[in-house]
Amino acid sequence: MNLYISLRSEIVKTKRTAAFYFTLIGAAVVPFMFLCNVLTDGLPDEDKSSKDPLNAMFKLASETTGLGILPLFVVLLCTLLPQVEYRNNTWKQVLTSPQTKANVFLAKFLNIHLLILLFLVANHLFMWLVVIATHYIIPDLNLLNQPLNIYTVWVNCANSYITILAICAIQFWVGLRIKNFLVPIAIGLALWLTGTLMVLEYHSSFANYFPYSFQVFSFSPQHKSWLNQVAWTSFGYAILFLFIGFLDFRRRRINA
Amino acid sequence: MDNPYIIKTTGLSYHYSKGAQTLFDINVNVGRGSIYGFLGPNGSGKTTTLSLLLGLLNNRQGDIEIFGQHLHSNRVEILKKIGSLIETPSLYGHLTAKENLEVYRSVYNAPKARIDDVLKVVGLEDSGKKTVKKFSLGMKQRLAIALALLPNPELLILDEPSNGLDPAGIIELRELIKKLNKTYGMTILISSHLLGEVEKMVSHVGIIFKGKMLFQGTLSELHLYQQKGSRLFIKTSDNETAYGLLQEHHPELAGDTVSVAFNDINQVAAINRTLTEHDLDVYLLHPKANDLEQLFIDLTSAQS
Numbered sequence: 001m002n003l004y005i006s007l008r009s010e011i012v013k014t015k016r017t018a019a020f021y022f023t024l025i026g027a028a029v030v031p032f033m034f035l036c037n038v039l040t041d042g043l044p045d046e047d048k049s050s051k052d053p054l055n056a057m058f059k060l061a062s063e064t065t066g067l068g069i070l071p072l073f074v075v076l077l078c079t080l081l082p083q084v085e086y087r088n089n090t091w092k093q094v095l096t097s098p099q100t101k102a103n104v105f106l107a108k109f110l111n112i113h114l115l116i117l118l119f120l121v122a123n124h125l126f127m128w129l130v131v132i133a134t135h136y137i138i139p140d141l142n143l144l145n146q147p148l149n150i151y152t153v154w155v156n157c158a159n160s161y162i163t164i165l166a167i168c169a170i171q172f173w174v175g176l177r178i179k180n181f182l183v184p185i186a187i188g189l190a191l192w193l194t195g196t197l198m199v200l201e202y203h204s205s206f207a208n209y210f211p212y213s214f215q216v217f218s219f220s221p222q223h224k225s226w227l228n229q230v231a232w233t234s235f236g237y238a239i240l241f242l243f244i245g246f247l248d249f250r251r252r253r254i255n256a
Numbered sequence: 257m258d259n260p261y262i263i264k265t266t267g268l269s270y271h272y273s274k275g276a277q278t279l280f281d282i283n284v285n286v287g288r289g290s291i292y293g294f295l296g297p298n299g300s301g302k303t304t305t306l307s308l309l310l311g312l313l314n315n316r317q318g319d320i321e322i323f324g325q326h327l328h329s330n331r332v333e334i335l336k337k338i339g340s341l342i343e344t345p346s347l348y349g350h351l352t353a354k355e356n357l358e359v360y361r362s363v364y365n366a367p368k369a370r371i372d373d374v375l376k377v378v379g380l381e382d383s384g385k386k387t388v389k390k391f392s393l394g395m396k397q398r399l400a401i402a403l404a405l406l407p408n409p410e411l412l413i414l415d416e417p418s419n420g421l422d423p424a425g426i427i428e429l430r431e432l433i434k435k436l437n438k439t440y441g442m443t444i445l446i447s448s449h450l451l452g453e454v455e456k457m458v459s460h461v462g463i464i465f466k467g468k469m470l471f472q473g474t475l476s477e478l479h480l481y482q483q484k485g486s487r488l489f490i491k492t493s494d495n496e497t498a499y500g501l502l503q504e505h506h507p508e509l510a511g512d513t514v515s516v517a518f519n520d521i522n523q524v525a526a527i528n529r530t531l532t533e534h535d536l537d538v539y540l541l542h543p544k545a546n547d548l549e550q551l552f553i554d555l556t557s558a559q560s
Contacts, residue, residue, distance in 0.1 A: 005362045012359045016350045016387075084348065093346030093403070096310040097363050098335040253313060 006099050006107035014111060019080040023115045026073040027122035030064045031130045038134050054131065054146040058153050061127050063219045066160035067196070071215050073119060074164055075188030077112055078171035079181060086179050101250050109172055109242065116168070120157055159218035163230060166211035166237035167192070173245030177252075199223065211237050261321075262288045262411055262443045263309060268318035270304055278304050279467045282318070286445055286460070291437050293458035294447040301467040302447040303343060306415050309445075310340055322411070336364065339404030340413040345396040346403075349389030353380050353399050356388060357406055364407035374402040377432070393420035401432070412436065414446045418453060430457050488524055490514045491540035492531055501530055518543065 014020050034057065085091045094104060135143040167188070174184045195212025198204045199220065207213035208226055217223045217230045263286035270279040279301050286292045296302050307313045309320060311331045320327040322334045347356050357371045375381045378398040388396060397420055404412055414433075418426045434457050436442045448454045455461075461478050463471040471478065491513055492498045499509050505516035505527065518524060524543050531538050 008362055009359050012355060013348055013351070015355065088346070088348050089344060090346040090348060092307075092312055092342050093340075093360075095312055096335060096338075096340050096342070097360055098332045099363055100332060 002099070003103050003106055003110075006103040007110050009099075010107045010111040011114070013084055014081070014115070017080065017084055019077055019084070019115060022073065022076060022080065023119045024122055026069060026076075027119045028126050029069050030061050030123065031126035033064075034061065034127070034130045035133060038130070038137055042138060052146065053141050054143050055149050055152065057131065057134075057143075058127065058148065059156070061123075062153070062156040062160065065123055066156065066163075066215055066218055070116075070119070070160055070164055071167055071192050071212070072189070074112075074116065074168050075171050075185060075192065077115055078168060078175040079184040079188070080175075081108060081112055081115075082172075082175040083181055102246065105176075105246050105249050108176075109169075112168065112172060116161065116164070120161065124153070124157070156218065159227065159231065160215065163214040163218050163227075163234050166214060166234040166241070169238040169241035169245065170211060173241055173248065176245060176249055209233065260287055261285045262323060263292075263445065264321045265305075265309070266319045266321075268305070268308060268320065270308060270313065270316050272304075277467065279308075282464070282467075282469055283472075284309075284462055284469070285472065286443060288443055289437070289441055290460045291433065291444045291446065291458045292460045292462060293451075293454040294445060294462050294464065295449070295451055295454065296447075296464035297449050300449075300464045302449075302464060303415055304467075305464065306340075306342060306413055306445070306447060310338070310342065310413065311335070312342070336407060337410045338413060339407055339409035339411070340415075341400045341404045341417055342413075342415045344419070345400035347388045347396055347399055350387055352385055352387055353383040353391075353402070356399060357403060360403065360406055366406050366408070370406060370408070374405045377405060378402040379428075394422060394425045397421055397425070397429075401429070405436070408440075410443060412442050412444045414444065416447055416449070418448070426453065433457055486518055487515045487544050488518045488527060489540065489542040489544060490516070490527070490531070490538065493537035493539070497534065498531055498536055501534055501536075502527065513540070 085094060095101070099107075131143050134141065171184060171188050174187055178184050191212040195207065195210050195214075196216060198210060199207040199213045199216040204210075207216070208230060211234065214230050214234045217227045263284060265282055265284045268279055268282040268284075269277065271277040282301070282305055284292075284294070284305065294302055294305070304313065309322065309327070311327055314328075323337060325334055327334060348359065351359070353375060354371055357374065360366075361368070361371060372381065375383070378401050380395065380398055380402060383391070383395070383399075388399065391399065397417065401414070401417065404414065418429055421429060430453075433444055433446065437444055446454060446458070455475065458475055460474050461471065462469060471481070473481075490498060490502075495509060495512060495514050498514050499507050502514065502516050505518070505523075507514050507516045516527065518527075521543065524541065528538060528541055
């Protein structure tokens, strides 16, 4: 109950923040690209040639979102939300209110997850809008009358979420710890780029243990066999870094 | 066993870094129902003490009891009954006044109507949909006080609440603090570096300087201390003789000046008459009334 109250407080704070707007904008990026593509060149080549263009569209959208947009969004979100307290000089008010530090910490982390879930839901809703628009722009495809493999959509979405948990916990810790806005983002971007290249370019076996590589395992066919192990590792890292982050948060003197 | 003090610190010491001690053996006793002025120049340790009282800093040495409970074992329960404003207002610029209060309403288990009540108390009931970043500093300060009042606290801790307020705002704040104390029986701990600003509302005073408590007591005890400290400085053609003539006033001879204690201005005239009647030429007769501001400066500068 107390955690729910702390979470409610965090949700109210999120109103009209850049984090909230970025969630909706970030969710719209891939659907918007699709729409632009449909309006200018028709469907992407692989979707055109597919016998199942509707599922091909969702597959491509989930790959683009899961590999690039979602990790970058998480890095940004984990920096923007703690910045709400730093920028407004409100840490001292938060920490002198009758909430335990554990509740404050967990409520902030859960709030990030609510926004990630909002991102994923909004992303799929925007994709549906693009599908509806495409149905009328290219009537030959008859998209709305084709069956969508909801299970695959759900599995891709769940895999994206689970493999991103480790990055989320690490970036949350970094975002809480570092007052400067740019440093956590720079760290996140550099590690994401390193992690992605490590899997796709260098095929490093270390990538199986490097959290910023995990998102690739959901979509790369040659790495799919490792997905189950990577998903558990991501979950384990999330617990570990959440715990380390909390110990650091509890110990640290907040000046702002 | 009734504890007369709502706040009681015992031997409180603190250092931010090794070798740089900020507080030394601070014993603050704030009685229930009092308005306690916590005074000291900037950098004397006021905010550090208040941060320790609110659990923002972990105390390194000494003990803190609030409402008769140890702070560190009952932090959340104690904070439910405290409203606070530490230094600058802590408000979310992207939210309206009501939304800022809504952030903490459930945390303090306050009813919805309490938001309108506290906004009315500080005169911000018409702030509407204006976000806080568009507020003047005075409005922000008033909203921060509204936030401190949200839990209907038994204890209000205000750190330099008049910072940024214009003279009219300072007077309004003073009246508000007196009203909260009188009408709702709130105990108020208010810090300031200006004695003149708080002496019109406080019942008790604590003076801190360089991390050490110099004085603690009621305002009348401080006045008594003040009266004892008032002195008349005299220079005459023969200070030795003057020193002899003024024995009943316990004179002190320092350099070319004789000084005596005095209680009212009529005594100054009487001393002058005594000196002239004994054919002494009086070159200087300087009554140094030790007002509270002067006393504050004396207390703090004597230690520097």
